[in-house]
Amino acid sequence: MKYFIETYGCQMNVHDSERMAGLLEQAGYEPAPEAATADVVVINTCSVRERAEDKLYSRLGEIRDTSRGTGHTPIVAVAGCVAQQEGSALLKRSPLIDVVVGTRSLKQLPQLIGQALVDDAPRIDVNAYEDVSFPLGVARRQDPVKAYITIIEGCNEFCSFCVVPYTRGHERMRPKRDIVNEAIQAAAEGHSEIQLLGQIVNHYQAPDDPTCDFAALLEAVHDVPGVERVRFASPHPRHVPMRLIEAVRDLPKVCKHLHLPVQSGSTRILEAMRRRYTREEYLELVDTVRAMVPGITLTTDMIVGFPGETDADFDATMTLTSAVGYESMYSFKYSPRPNTLALKRYPDEVSEETKTQRIVALQALQKEIQIELHEHTVGSRMDVLVDSISRRRDWELSGRSFGNTVVNFPGPREWLGRTVPVRVTRAGAYSLAGVLDSRATEA
Ligand code: SF4
Numbered sequence: 001m002k003y004f005i006e007t008y009g010c011q012m013n014v015h016d017s018e019r020m021a022g023l024l025e026q027a028g029y030e031p032a033p034e035a036a037t038a039d040v041v042v043i044n045t046c047s048v049r050e051r052a053e054d055k056l057y058s059r060l061g062e063i064r065d066t067s068r069g070t071g072h073t074p075i076v077a078v079a080g081c082v083a084q085q086e087g088s089a090l091l092k093r094s095p096l097i098d099v100v101v102g103t104r105s106l107k108q109l110p111q112l113i114g115q116a117l118v119d120d121a122p123r124i125d126v127n128a129y130e131d132v133s134f135p136l137g138v139a140r141r142q143d144p145v146k147a148y149i150t151i152i153e154g155c156n157e158f159c160s161f162c163v164v165p166y167t168r169g170h171e172r173m174r175p176k177r178d179i180v181n182e183a184i185q186a187a188a189e190g191h192s193e194i195q196l197l198g199q200i201v202n203h204y205q206a207p208d209d210p211t212c213d214f215a216a217l218l219e220a221v222h223d224v225p226g227v228e229r230v231r232f233a234s235p236h237p238r239h240v241p242m243r244l245i246e247a248v249r250d251l252p253k254v255c256k257h258l259h260l261p262v263q264s265g266s267t268r269i270l271e272a273m274r275r276r277y278t279r280e281e282y283l284e285l286v287d288t289v290r291a292m293v294p295g296i297t298l299t300t301d302m303i304v305g306f307p308g309e310t311d312a313d314f315d316a317t318m319t320l321t322s323a324v325g326y327e328s329m330y331s332f333k334y335s336p337r338p339n340t341l342a343l344k345r346y347p348d349e350v351s352e353e354t355k356t357q358r359i360v361a362l363q364a365l366q367k368e369i370q371i372e373l374h375e376h377t378v379g380s381r382m383d384v385l386v387d388s389i390s391r392r393r394d395w396e397l398s399g400r401s402f403g404n405t406v407v408n409f410p411g412p413r414e415w416l417g418r419t420v421p422v423r424v425t426r427a428g429a430y431s432l433a434g435v436l437d438s439r440a441t442e443a
Pocket of ligand 1: 200
């Protein structure tokens with residue numbers, strides 16, 4: 001039996017898919033190269049943005065159309081946030097779904113598929129299991145260089161626009177022991193970059209070590225032999241203690257990059273979003289981080305068109321964007337999500353046309369900022385961890401700088417997973433181009 005997993009959404013979902021792949025392989029399934037040749041298709045969904053369900057149903061239709069006439073109909077399992085949110089409603093609405101498995105019941109997936117195969121009846125498990133353990137060595141990591149390691153599941157913050165606390169449940173910490181063991185194993189397998197994942201990583205407090213907060217966890221992972229780089233996503237701007245900034249500054253393998261999701265530049269909108277910091281507090285944090293860690297790159301998430309966002313509020317978003325000068329930004333138009341406070345409390349009153357105008361303006365500004373920041377790097381030397389080989393040109397490598405900028409340069413594929421010195425020769429909006437810095441190599 002062969003399986004295929006399609007993944008939508010964030011890094012957490014990517015890693016959940018790696019875990020589901022491992023569970024299925026442990027149960028005897030083998031990976032298929034595409035959905036059309038798989039006996040089991042798992043669709044790992046995301047519901048952070050609207051139309052997630054529509055996308056799911058259209059994908060189900062495609063799977064049905066592909067299998068029609070071939071005599072081969074795969075078992076279809078829906079996992080992830082839409083599965084958790086909609087539960088049995090999915091089975092009622094679509095006869096094409098055989099299994100629904102929630103975000104907290106992934107470990108049940110092989111068993112549910114096995115049962116559905118036996119009697120051809122749909123199965124569902126969206127129970128809120130508290131268990132955050134996951135057996136060591138089971139996840140099938142997709143990336144040869146990066147290893148995702150979940151440190152926290154769920155979120156208690158309940159920002160008014162966000163569906164995550166409803167789909168991933170309340171915040172649960174993994175033991176430090178499990179996290180460090182996973183990092184040791186990932187490094188031993190050749191993954192030189194560890195990415196620690198959690199909805200709010202800086203909330204981390206080890207359940208098995210009262211002295212271990214997130215800064216201490218960074219230190220523990222940093223010290224694992226074979227680890228060359230440590231990244232994390234994402235901290236909440238409300239909870240960034242000095243200890244954490246010092247850890248980023250002082251631990252040489254911790255990347256000098258901070259993803260600080262701001263969501264809006266207007267204090268009035270931040271309050272309606274329940275972010276619990278003001279524009280001024282956020283900018284103060286940016287100043288502190290930059291003063292303590294010179295050269296650090298900052299990235300962010302931004303929402304435009306939140307209910308009640310006026311032209312003045314949007315201007316505040318634009319001026320904050322210019323003031324900070326982000327290395328990159330994920331920007332989205334607001335869309336009401338099920339169960340959220342914003343859906344209950346505020347009518348979605350900013351027109352689609354205005355949302356579109358605002359996102360276009362914001363993205364154009366962000367692009368200008370990126371071009372300017374990147375142009376300043378031409379001629380400089382960066383240590384690039386090679387994480388992929390170009391699909392079109394196998395002599396071209398791609399990697400990331402310590403500050404998380406994508407850098408493309410010519411080199412042999414044997415350098416995959418190695419950190420090499422690159423001199424930047426050209427700047428684009430989304431990446432840099434360079435050549436191996438031979439002076440540095442000779443030195
Ligand atoms: S901090 Fe806010 S935006 Fe982030 S996952 Fe929690 S509720 Fe969602």
